[in-house]
Amino acid sequence: MSKKISGAEFPLAKIFSSDFEYLIPSYQRPYAWTTDQTSELFDDLYDFYRSEDEEGYFLGSIVLIKEEGSPKAEVIDGQQRLTTLTILLATIAAQLEGEDRSTLSQYITEPGNKFAGLKPKPRLTLREKDREFFTRYVQELAFNKLLALEPASLENDSQKNIQTNSQLIIKRLSSRFGDSLEKLDGFISFLLQRCFLVAVATPSQKSAFRVFSVMNSRGLDLQPTDIIKADVIGKLPTTSEQEIYNERWEDMEVDLGRSGFNDLFAYVRMIYAKEKAKRALLEEFRNHVLTQVSDTRTLIEEVLEPYAETLSILRESHYVAETDADKVNLSLRWLNRIDNSDWVPSAMVFLAEHKNEPAYVAWFFRKLERLAAYMHICAKNVNQRIERYALLVAALQQSHKYDNPVQVIELTEDEKTEMRRALQGDIYTLTARRRNYLMLRLDSFVSDGAATYDPTVLTIEHVLPQTVPSDSGWAEWWPEPEVRKQWVHRLANLVPLNKRRNSQAQNYDFGKKKEAYFRGRSNVSSYALTSQVLGEGQWTLKVVEKRQSDLIEVLADKWEF
Secondary structure, eight states: OOOSEEEEEEEEEEEEEETOOOOOOTSSSSOOOOOOHHHHHHHHHHHHHHHHHSSEEEEEEEEOOTTOOOOOEEEOOHHHHHHHHHHHHHHHHTTTTTHHHHHTEEETEEOTTTTTBBBEEESOEEEEEEEHHIIIIIIOOHHHHHSSSOOOGSSHHHHHHEEEHHHHHHHHHHHHHHTHHHHHHHHHHHHHHHHHEEEEEESSHHHHHHHHHHHHHOOOOOOOHHHHHHHHTTTTSSHHHHHHHHHHHHHHHHHHHHHHHHHEEEHHHHHHHHHHHSSHHHHHHIIIITTOOOOOHHHIIIIIIIHHHHHHHHHHHHOSSSSSHHHHHHHHHTTTTOOOTHHHHHHHHHHHTTTTHHHHHHHHHHHHHHHHHHHHTTTTHHHEEEHHHHHHHHHTTTTBBBBBBBBBOOOOOHHHHHHHHHTTTGGGSSSHHHHHHHHHHHHHHHHTTTTOOOOOEEEEEESSSSSSTSSHHHHOOOOHHHHHHHHSSGEEEEEEEEEEOGGGGGSOOOHHIIIIIOTTTEEEESSHHHHHHHOOOOOHHHHHHHHHHHHHHHHHHHHOO
């Protein structure tokens, strides 16, 4: 009798073979990976390929509805990885010629075999809305045509992600391998033979969703910290001492919560390893931390407890001192608005050593918030962020003090230039979290830190509308479409609002738009940036150019770039 549920680990050469015929069902969400996730995947694969000669790279698991003996596989979980891996293989195949291209293409498209009863078809079939697009441009290796398409002409975000991720991977391949087909051959072999996915298959939709739910549940299963606890406390010689340190361990876990306590171990691992994790937390913590701090008492008293205390301060934005505490906590609140926590290990290292020097603490966190903001606004991926913060962690572990502060936290001239360039660009096209963070931070600078914000009701709107009716006052002020296009998404033309107003009001002439769209219920705006716009009598190119210059000057002054 066949098993109801089966699971096995396969190399990509088998995952993209005639054994599997993947279909993304229509009820699945669209392809949503952006260049953030794609660059992280590529960089992780490439770094592992360069540093590990023999070990395999684990890509995670996929959940399929699949009958035993049949290749047809409906994808319940794993769409994003399968699609991105297909793009990766296809972009590589497009750079090859002759037999090499034909061979690699077989992992993208089933070539067909009439004697085996196989018809030519894609190995992966996307949702109906994106199916033809993906086949035409990716699976048929037509990347020149794909990249030539105007993004505005694409039907949805899924197609835009396919285009931008293809472009990113092509650039990454060029920068890493250049014209060296020999090096590329090695990378291809690594991908196909040493990169693995676990395919979990079940014949019914009901059981597939149950498997998916269990795999993604957040129950109180055994955590890596539980295993580490058993290892290190078990080394203590007496029962009474084990009980004492067990209580201290549990006090930390209660204070941070189970999730926060696991985060603590990940951050401590980063402090010691100074690189992105390549394996599971348990293995990494043993290799990087316990090899350097093998004594249980030292680990708990001098590592975990001090860092747990600093982590609690960072998470709660609750630094206490006789002076400068307000400044520190303001910086921490903005740091906690960043969409990642990669800054936390460096903050923990600093605060554990210097928390009783409030002037230095205030200086450090003001600089750290600027560094985190730079990487957030400039869309640095996780590998770039970790590499930059690793330099800071290493510097913090050397001697430094307030009158001779750590210098690595300062932005380099190249970083300042990159930040200025990003701030002068199309801010509205940034991801919502980056765009909202920047607008609120700028508003706080303009209001001199007096305002408070609820990001859950925030929307960012245009003053000059994206669509200008030909018979409107906007068309008189902004007669040239190219000039409008140059300015419509930039910083000066954007304002924060508490909630989205009547969409019909978005294209009102300036005077009416201010009254119907920008004012709040009390006839004023909650935001300093929006109040500034309400004070303008017209919204011409000259006004917007000056506003852009003024706002950039505010950011340059506050962030010191």
